[in-house]
Amino acid sequence: MNEQLYIGLMSGTSMDGVDAVLVRMAGGRWLAAEAHAFLPYPGRLKSELIDLQNTGFNELHRSMLLAQELGGLYAQIVTALLQNERLSPQDITAVGCHGQTVRHAPESGYSIQLADLARVAETSGILTVGDFRSRDLAAGGQGAPLVPAFHEALFGSPHETRVVLNIGGIANISVLPPGEAAYGFDTGPGNMLMDAWVHHIWRQPYDENGAKAAEGKVLPDLLARWLAHPYLARPYPKSTGRELFSLPWLLPQLSDGLNPHDVLKTLLEFTAQSIYDAVTAAAPAARNIYVCGGGIRNTALMESLSKRFAARNTNLHSTAALNLDPQWVEAAAFGWLAAAWVNRLPGNPYRATGARGPRVLGAGYPA
Numbered sequence: 001m002n003e004q005l006y007i008g009l010m011s012g013t014s015m016d017g018v019d020a021v022l023v024r025m026a027g028g029r030w031l032a033a034e035a036h037a038f039l040p041y042p043g044r045l046k047s048e049l050i051d052l053q054n055t056g057f058n059e060l061h062r063s064m065l066l067a068q069e070l071g072g073l074y075a076q077i078v079t080a081l082l083q084n085e086r087l088s089p090q091d092i093t094a095v096g097c098h099g100q101t102v103r104h105a106p107e108s109g110y111s112i113q114l115a116d117l118a119r120v121a122e123t124s125g126i127l128t129v130g131d132f133r134s135r136d137l138a139a140g141g142q143g144a145p146l147v148p149a150f151h152e153a154l155f156g157s158p159h160e161t162r163v164v165l166n167i168g169g170i171a172n173i174s175v176l177p178p179g180e181a182a183y184g185f186d187t188g189p190g191n192m193l194m195d196a197w198v199h200h201i202w203r204q205p206y207d208e209n210g211a212k213a214a215e216g217k218v219l220p221d222l223l224a225r226w227l228a229h230p231y232l233a234r235p236y237p238k239s240t241g242r243e244l245f246s247l248p249w250l251l252p253q254l255s256d257g258l259n260p261h262d263v264l265k266t267l268l269e270f271t272a273q274s275i276y277d278a279v280t281a282a283a284p285a286a287r288n289i290y291v292c293g294g295g296i297r298n299t300a301l302m303e304s305l306s307k308r309f310a311a312r313n314t315n316l317h318s319t320a321a322l323n324l325d326p327q328w329v330e331a332a333a334f335g336w337l338a339a340a341w342v343n344r345l346p347g348n349p350y351r352a353t354g355a356r357g358p359r360v361l362g363a364g365y366p367a
Contacts, residue, residue: 003031004093004342007081007126008335009074011100013169013241014191014294015046016205020077021328022085023335025093028345030153033324033332035085039077045069049114052102053242063102063114070100071116075123089125089367096338096362097130098330104241106142110134121365129338131363136348141355144239145184148174148349150333152182155290155322163279163286164319166330167191167295170241171275174352175283183351185236187278188229189245191295193267196247201260210300216265225253226270232277237354271295272304280312292319292326337361 004025011018017040024031041049045066052063074097082088097120099113111133121128133143151164151174164174164184171190176182194213195206207213231244254263279289289309295301296318306316319326340347346358 002026004339005087005091006093006335006338007078007095008331008333008338009077009095009097010331010334011041011070011098012330013101014195015041015049015100015169016294017041018074018077019327019331020081021331021335022081023332023339025336025339028340028343030336033328035081036325036328036331037077037081037084039073039080041073049100049102050242053246054248063112067114067116068119070114071119072123074115074120078120078124078126092126094127094129094338094342094364095120095124096132096334096336096341097128098132098334099130101241104144104239104243106137106144106239109137111137111143117363117365121367125367127342127367128365129341129362130365132334132337132347132361134363135359135361136350136353136355139348139350139355139357139359141348141350141353142237142239143353145172145174145186145352146337146348146361147172147330147333148176148182148184148352149347150336151184152176152349153336154324155319156182160288161283161286163283163289165275165279165289165291167271167275167291167293167301168330169195170245171271171295173275173279173282174349175286181351182349183236183282184349185278185282185352186239188232188240188274189267189271190293191271191298192242193245193250194264194271194298197250197260197264197267200247207264207298210268210298212261213264213268214300216259216261216263218269219258219262219266222253222263223266223269223273226266227273232274236282237352268298268301269304272301272308275305276308279309287314289314289316290319290322291316292324292329294327296326
């Protein structure tokens with residue numbers, strides 16, 4: 001089968017910017033990820049997107065303006081990636097664009113990802129595929145997480161159960177049993193609460209290498225209260241976002257006079273323990289976990305996770321050990337999903353989302 005090039009675009013719950021990855025496919029068969037580009041969001045855009053997490057004045061108008069702005073940014077990074085690789089729009093079969101999640105409410109049957117997909121197609125000159133969650137939701141699923149089927153295609157082993165752990169704003173796992181359909185779910189907060197606290201206190205976007213958290217100590221009562229959050233005890237399939245775990249949720253739980261480094265350290269341990277609990281419950285036999293997403297750069301978080309899993313002879317690796325850069329994985333997944341749409345192949349991990357069965361995901365906007 002002829003080889004085709006796709007570009008996957010992903011802007012996650014951290015809302016720090018958009019990743020673009022160039023992927024090579026042969027029909028629905030993965031061949032390689034070949035290039036990457038990143039475009040940061042302006043600070044104002046991130047603030048306005050976060051504001052849409054809650055109801056507010058004129059939010060429909062505001063959301064449409066932001067969708068248009070995002071469409072322009074997505075087309076911009078596609079063009080930049082093409083220029084970097086000396087390619088033309090005619091060389092690309094399709095762009096797979098996730099969009100920016102601003103509201104995720106599967107219990108109400110919807111999930112909103114802002115992206116003016118028609119604008120991306122019009123500006124880039126490339127068929128653009130997006131709106132990947134709606135069909136899974138219509139089939140009774142959560143619409144999330146969407147990546148386990150991609151993880152299964154790339155990282156599954158016939159000899160062992162593997163876990164892929166993505167630590168973005170929200171953390172999610174894919175469990176890949178040999179000879180069975182992949183499943184997975186959002187475990188709870190990833191970087192989201194730590195980033196929000198660091199910005200609130202120090203006006204910085206994140207805690208580089210976990211250095212600030214390393215200066216603090218755990219607040220046991222606070223950690224115990226957070227670990228009792230009802231979401232963590234819910235059976236999967238399940239998915240979550242800023243609707244549950246955000247600064248407005250966090251601040252009312254904090255008393256005056258707390259050391260901000262202690263709060264940050266406790267948030268880090270909350271993320272680590274909730275991930276550990278989820279993996280050990282969902283995949284007790286797994287002995288190899290492959291990590292991707294921005295959280296892999298948080299040294300203190302990775303050390304905390306490694307210490308927990310080492311006690312059960314479970315090893316943590318980067319997805320680079322399986323030939324895909326951990327910062328490229330999520331964007332590459334949407335290139336893969338675009339190829340699935342073009343070839344009319346099911347892309348939803350229905351065992352993970354709870355949908356009634358396999359479905360072709362997405363909607364296409366021709367160039």
